Amino acid sequence: AQSVSQHNHHVILSEAASLELGCNYSYGGTVNLFWYVQYPGQHLQLLLKYFSGDPLVKGIKGFEAEFIKSKFSFNLRKPSVQWSDTAEYFCAVIPNTGKLIFGQGTTLQVKP
C-alpha cells in the first residue's frame, strides 16, 4: 500500500537552530510531493511542492526540501528556525491516483 512516513513525531528546537524533518514515501511511480504546515488555530497551508525539474525546491518562509528519488525521500529543511515556525508539518504525496496521502505529521516546537 502507498504510504508516507515522517520519522519525527515531535521536535523541540531553540531559535536559530537548524531544522531537518524526514519524509519517506513508498511508491515506485511518478509522484508529486508536498509539505503542508498547520499553525496553531489555523488551517493547512502549502509550504512547498515538487512536481518535476530541480529536486531542490524552495518554499515560503525560508523552507526548502530536497527530493532524492533513489531514497524515496523528500526532507524538509530550514537553516535557522524562528519561534513563529512552531506548527505541525505534514509531508504528502500524490501518486497517480490523484488523492493526497499524508504522513502522520511532525509537531515542531521552537523555544524562544
Next chain:
Amino acid sequence: GAGVSQSPSNKVTEKGKDVELRCDPISGHTALYWYRQSLGQGLEFLIYFQGNSAPDKSGLPSDRFSAERTGGSVSTLTIQRTQQEDSAVYLCASSSRTGLSYEQYFGPGTRLTVT
C-alpha cells in the same frame, strides 16, 4: 478570491444522530476532496470527486459515511448514526487539475464532537 469554505465550523451532536457537513470549493476547481484529521490518526483521506467521474470512495471508513457533490460545486459529507470515534476535524480541499497541477487548497475544517 475566496478560498475553500466549510460549515459549520463546529458541530456537537449526540451519539446516534445524523450530521451533514458542507464544503464550498474554490470557484472553477474541478476536484474536491474530504479528509479527516483526528488525534493519533493524522490526516486520513475519505473521498474524492473529479469532474463528472464516479467519486473515489476508497477512504470512507464505513457505510455510515457518504458524500455527494451537486452541480460539480458544493459538496456535503453525511455521517449517519454518529459514533464517538467519528469525533474529528473534517477537512475539505479543492484543486484545479490542469496538467500536473495537483495543488490542493484546504478549508478551515469542521470540528465534529460526538457526545
